[in-house]
Amino acid sequence: METHKALFQQGQHRLDKLKQLAPRAGDSLLEKMSAKGINRRDFMKWSAVVTSMLALPNPFTSLVAQAAEIADRVPLIWLHLAECTGCTESLLRADTPSIDTLIFDHVSLEYHETLMVASGFQAEENLQNALEKYKGKYLLAVEGGVPTADNGSFLTLGPHGETGLSRVQKAAKDAVAIIAVGTCASFGGIQAAAPNPTGTKGVQEVVKQPVINLGGCPPNERNIVGTLMYYIMFGKLPPLDMFNRPKWAYGSRVHDDCERRGHFDSGEFVEEFGSQEAKDGHCLYKMGCKGPYTYNNCPTERFNGHTSWPVLAGHGCIGCSEPDFWDAMSDFEKPLSRRLLTGLDSTADTIGAVILGAAVVGIGAHAIATFFVKPVDY
């Protein structure tokens, strides 16, 4: 508790300092909430949920609430590189009218090509102004990977035809923290899949500053908001895993919290889509589910305001928050163990794959065993 106490004091101290900064124009968060019919009580509940999601003890709820209220003190610059805009869409599609989305209304969004009105020179001016005015103070969010082949010429941006590579390196230089939103910005994503014709890399590979990676294709909006809250509260990076993903969001495997886990443990598997087992919601491991090797909070957070997630929709996890998943996790409709057991993964050079390999042997054994002990038909 002593360390928690120190962390709390550190957070409180930082928030007090931030409160002295000028707020962004417009209604306060509380006014915005009241216009949406959200009361103080709902807000405190939300704060408590975010607190527990961030793996902080309950007393930190008051800090989360304060951080949310003063989110408009922190300027945010959002760059689009080699991407499909799915991560932005993920944000836009968040809960109906939830506090998470209000926070996004609330932050000082200085540059975002999908949402901003200005185009061309006026857009460029907004970016340059923000980089200058908030030097050393802005948060940088990046959506999309960074093409690096041919000096980055596969992506140019703005009236001066600057490469995406140059732009992200410049913007990173004076950012107070960098958040890679989605698997492309984190690890390169789809365009970095073999043979990676554009030499696309994750942001962390092209900038010198530390980067927080929010894997997922797209990532859950709440993981983005949570990261933001953590930064505002403590002014530092949250505890990260070996791939620089926040532990509170990517700390456990999809398999661990899966609603079909009971069926896995009982050896009840779907072996064909549309079958009786599929209708009964049995485990999708044999249909290629990569939940056992994937670190993310999809089963608990779900998507689109808790509407669903792939496993509920009867399809296995494809491992989209993991580095190189397009190559490492395919074929998506086959269990990974089949490949590992034939040694095809021996070329994988990530630490993750090695660790996964160990897990796979155990899981593979479990699933193979059940091929022979299928439940009796009745």
Added chain:
Amino acid sequence: MNKRIVIDPITRIEGHLRVEVEVDASNVIQKAWVSSTLWRGIEVIVKNRSPLDVGLMVQRICGVCTYSHYRCSTEAIENALGLNIPINAQYIRSLMMTALHLHDHIIHFYHLHGLDWIDIISALSADPAKAAQVAMKYSDTPILCGEGDLRQVQKRIKGLTDTGKLGPFANGYWGNKTYKFSPEQNLIALSHYLKALEVQRVAAQMLAIFGGKSPHPQSIVVGGITSVRDILSPARLQEWKQKLDEVGHFIENAYYPDLLMVADAFKNEPSVLGGLNIKNFLCTDEFLLSKGKYLFTQGVVKNGDLSKVFDLNPDDIREDVTHSWYSADAPQHPYEGTTIPEYTGFIERETLNGKLPTLNEDGKYSWIKSPRYQGEAFEVGPLATLVVNYARGNELIVQEVDTFLSKAGLPMSALLTTLGRTVARMLETVINLRESEKTFNALVSNIEVDESTYIEPFIDPTKIYEGYKMIEAPRGMLSHWIRIKDGKVENYQAVVPTTWNAGPTDENGRIGPYEASLIGIKLEDPSKPLEVLRIIHSFDPCMSCSVHVMDYNKQSLGAFKVNTAI
């Protein structure tokens, strides 16, 4: 002396788009060039992978019209394998398409295109009481247009503008003379802009009910769909229906009347009454209403002649890379086609804003290729769908189009304009919304007798398979083409809506719909080219789609052996 104007980035779109125009001394656009400035190479990446994985991969072409590529790819593979999937799966895929269209069109009109029509600063000077009266002119039952509602909206915006920090609204073209709404009309539209942010989330949830999530749903597989538990759950079906009603309420009482208001205010604004210089239209079948019956039918209309409709013949599609950043020195068979990037960069020249790197129109200048049908450029999208189906005499479409035009007091010719393109997207949405109940009911009654949702595909590694599929994505006609050999993807191709519309000039000097739409438009203030944004946005650009997975150059598609007609 003509002046060159560079606009990069075009914001409020998907992806990276640059437009350059040349204006004469009186600021009338003489020439225009459109370029996409990002290439990702997904066409190269999908080769040699399992056909069963391709749908998920090509879906990542685009996160906005997400699902379109997923479905089109999956159905191209099913076509290649000769799989007839269960009708339940076909209905579900169609309902997911409806959800996507509703979502996409709402977001497009309000959040991407909206601020080309709405001047938010002007809304501040509106009289909310008067605005409440104005709203009644366009609908008997307007949404969020009571005096109190409108006062709330005004207060929110005022809070934002008071200290001058506008965030995403900063540095817009506020006050431009081509904004035609009165302050009251601006306030009404702004109220719906804010409401639409909530409504689009509900539409996205509709897609997630059967898709697992949105964007990038994950419930379509070669052979059918996986979300069988959702389909067999009466509660889940009811949830879909209830959300459809919620979204529908907004479409009928806000989106439709807002377009009547746009028509009313802008019907004498010259910059939105042009913008359509290529009167060729293509569309394909979409929205399955019952077995084999579609809401919209495929067809071709040429030179704006609505008296003739031709059937779409996929053999007549070609692609040209004369001005695209690819090399293709010899004609190639589609299946052996290559995608070899050949980037030549920009050239420096004087522009309105001084010396800048600019597009080299004499050489290559875009990552987009130029599809042609029978050698001509064609427009695709909701407008094309309506024009073709109107010309076919599809009663429902004729009635909806005529009703709108008569309510708005517009002639038929007004449909073939920038304004008409924006109206057509709304009308397509309304028609789709109302008719989707038929698909839903067909599904429900079929489930009672037939629960099948999947048929297992078999890929013989010793065989070669070829197939394709055409669908109507939110931005228009999309087709995917695949060749499978040794059980792997040997070649993969897609012809994408924004490619049809935004491609550069071809080898014969024929320009595409985007570039053509800008010519002859007079700019109020060349340093703030709002008119260009409004026209380009009316197409709903999706650049990461357009820089796509097409793999051949000037080749006949006749070599494609297809199992069934489209």
